[in-house]
Amino acid sequence: MSAKKVLVAFCHELGCNVTIDDARRAYFALEQKDRKRFRFSCSDRHCNVTMSGVNYHVKAEDGDKFKAAHFRSPHPHTPGCEWNQFTSDIEQDIQPGETKDDFIERKARQKLRDDINYFDASLDNDTSTGMTSPRPVSTPVTKTESDESNKKKENTRWSKYTKTTVLQRLIDFWQEAKNTLSHKEFMNLRIYIKNRGSVYLNKYITHINNGLTNKYEGVIYGGGHLVRRYGRGFLFSYFDKHEEKEVYLYVDKEIMASGNGMSNYLHEILETENVRYFRVFLLNPSWSRRINKKGGHVINLHIKKVQQLVIFYELNSSKVHESTANEKDGDNPA
Ligand SMILES: [Zn+2]
Incomplete structure (x- = not known):
């Protein structure tokens, strides 16, 4: 054994x-x-x-x-x-x-x-x-x-x-x-x-298509793109709409700064170049409706802590990215 x-x-x-x-x-x-x-x-x-x-x-x-x-x-x-x-x-x-x-x-x-x-x-x-x-x-x-x-x-x-x-x-x-x-x-x-x-x-982690809230106060996720950065903070737009309204996530730079090492990790993911989409997971976010500058109704998701946030990314290129191409399973520490 x-x-x-x-x-x-x-x-x-x-x-x-x-x-x-x-x-x-x-x-x-x-x-x-x-x-x-x-x-x-x-x-x-x-x-x-x-x-x-x-x-x-x-x-x-x-x-x-x-x-x-x-x-x-x-x-x-x-x-x-x-x-x-x-x-x-x-x-x-x-x-x-x-x-x-x-x-x-x-x-x-x-x-x-x-x-x-x-x-x-x-x-x-x-x-x-x-x-x-x-x-x-x-x-x-x-x-x-x-x-x-x-x-x-x-x-x-x-x-x-x-x-x-x-x-x-x-x-x-x-x-x-x-x-x-x-x-x-x-x-x-x-x-x-x-x-x-x-x-x-699979019931605790559900796609945003199934609703903006998870019935277990669990995680919702969906793909989307980064609209812009505000220092360490960011505005993100989900691909999927809710009741025909666009869904956004805004995370303040203060919130981003609060998460020790996690905030650096998330920041570097958001800084990745040539990204096709990000997939953003939120633990039990709250949400509100708002009217944007063009007079359209949109939905904003909110989190209070960076610990409620996880982000993955996919690159545009179908090729394996350089940083991972060099990666061998189980290579020895430098
Ligand atoms: Zn051992």
């Missing part, structure tokens, strides 16, 4: 355990001239094997070009490593008390780089996943306990890694699931939303 999926690794430069999404945010928070690939090792301090981070240092493209950022293990982890345990737990056969649907969903999740089963949309926290605490130590599960108690313990054990408050991580997970899983597997994927319960992921 070897670790196939590692959700968290120790970052030497940052001095703490991070998800790959944390690493991306920290990387993009640096001035461009100071950016250097991070060094990672296993988050289990008894293992400590050298790892590499993949795709976290490039801007994620939309659609087929999307490549999930992830950790890669070029070397085997020690047998008792928590990620070997994790892999063995997620790859188990159907368990007593597990429904067939649960089992099928667990099998589908194995195909993905990340594994998220809990999303906290309150945005009360900052953008961190709470991984900055000292490195966790593995606690072996004793075999004398009942299956039920073991199951609960495992859920608690991995939940610190499979739980997130970060919208970008959730949308990356959705994007990869959409690209990788069969339609049926994708439609059956569920997520537990804090204070709301279990929801199908």
